[in-house]
Amino acid sequence: GSELSVEERNLLSVAYKNAVGSRRAAWRIITSISNKETSKGNADNAAYAKEYCGKVESELQAICDTILKLLSDKLIPKAGGGESKVFYQKMMADYYRYIAEFTDGDKKAGAAENARKAYADAAAVAEKDLAVTHPIRLGLALNYSVFQYEVLNQPDEACKMARTAFEDAIAELDNVAEDSYKDSTLIMQLLRDNLTLWTSDQEGGDA
Numbered sequence: 043g044s045e046l047s048v049e050e051r052n053l054l055s056v057a058y059k060n061a062v063g064s065r066r067a068a069w070r071i072i073t074s075i076s077n078k079e080t081s082k083g084n085a086d087n088a089a090y091a092k093e094y095c096g097k098v099e100s101e102l103q104a105i106c107d108t109i110l111k112l113l114s115d116k117l118i119p120k121a122g123g124g125e126s127k128v129f130y131q132k133m134m135a136d137y138y139r140y141i142a143e144f145t146d147g148d149k150k151a152g153a154a155e156n157a158r159k160a161y162a163d164a165a166a167v168a169e170k171d172l173a174v175t176h177p178i179r180l181g182l183a184l185n186y187s188v189f190q191y192e193v194l195n196q197p198d199e200a201c202k203m204a205r206t207a208f209e210d211a212i213a214e215l216d217n218v219a220e221d222s223y224k225d226s227t228l229i230m231q232l233l234r235d236n237l238t239l240w241t242s243d244q245e246g247g248d249a
Contacts, residue, residue, distance in 0.1 A: 045120045055133060058109045062102060062140055069098045069144055099144050106137045113137075124171025125178060128164045132182045135160035135189070142193050154193050161186040174210040175218040177225035183207030184233055191240060201240050208233045 046054065076091035113134045121127045138157035142150050164182050172179040183203055191200035211230050218226050 045122055045126065046117070051126065051129060055129075058105065058137075061105050062137070065098050065102045065105070066140060066143070069095065069102065072098060102140065102144055106141050110134060110137050124167050125176075128168045128172060128178050128182060131160050131164035131167065132178070132185065135164060136185055139185070139189050139193060157189055157193070161189060173214065173217070173219075174207070175214050175222075175226050177222050177229055180207060180211060180226055180229040180233070184229055184236070187233070187236065191236075197240055201237060204233045204237050204240075208237065 072091050072095045076088050076095060079088040079091060113130055117130045118127070118134065121130050135157045138153045138160060141153035142157060145153060161182070165186060168176075168179040168182055174180075184207070187200040187204040187207075190196045190203060208230055211226065
């Protein structure tokens with residue numbers, strides 16, 4: 043078959059993002075409960091939370107594996123223009139990042155390396171083919187910088203990337219395509235919010 047249309051591509055992205063988003067949120071809450079119960083010495087509660095956490099982790103892994111296979115086998119090889127290449131490489135990087143969030147040891151290291159490579163590949167194409175104000179390029183900078191901050195523990199690199207993306211886009215704001223103005227400025231706001239958080243040394247949020 044041929045490449046997905048922009049609308050189909052966005053629907054696919056939203057569907058997987060919703061499936062994974064609710065489970066990522068659940069995983070964070072359950073992990074936090076498990077840690078609290080452990081520190082209180084409530085072994086039974088902690089064990090129950092840990093067991094449930096394992097269930098959420100296997101669901102997350104299955105969703106991530108499915109979309110990653112679809113991306114590497116079908117979507118990335120068929121991507122024609124720079125925009126869809128960046129979109130899919132970023133998506134691939136995001137799902138490896140999600141795996142890195144809930145795994146540890148070699149599995150975490152492998153997922154983080156795959157994410158880093160996919161983000162770097164996406165960034166190389168974005169710099170060549172997409173305007174600094176393009177929402178996909180801005181979204182890539184947002185998520186790549188969150189990855190550097192949260193997974194790689196490189197706050198200086200993360201701040202530098204977010205700041206550069208924000209400042210480059212501000213300088214070109216007059217040239218933003220009208221149909222993407224709202225999307226672009228929303229992501230710029232998120233970049234700025236993260237910079238504010240990170241420079242006061244807090245956790246960052248992602249798109």
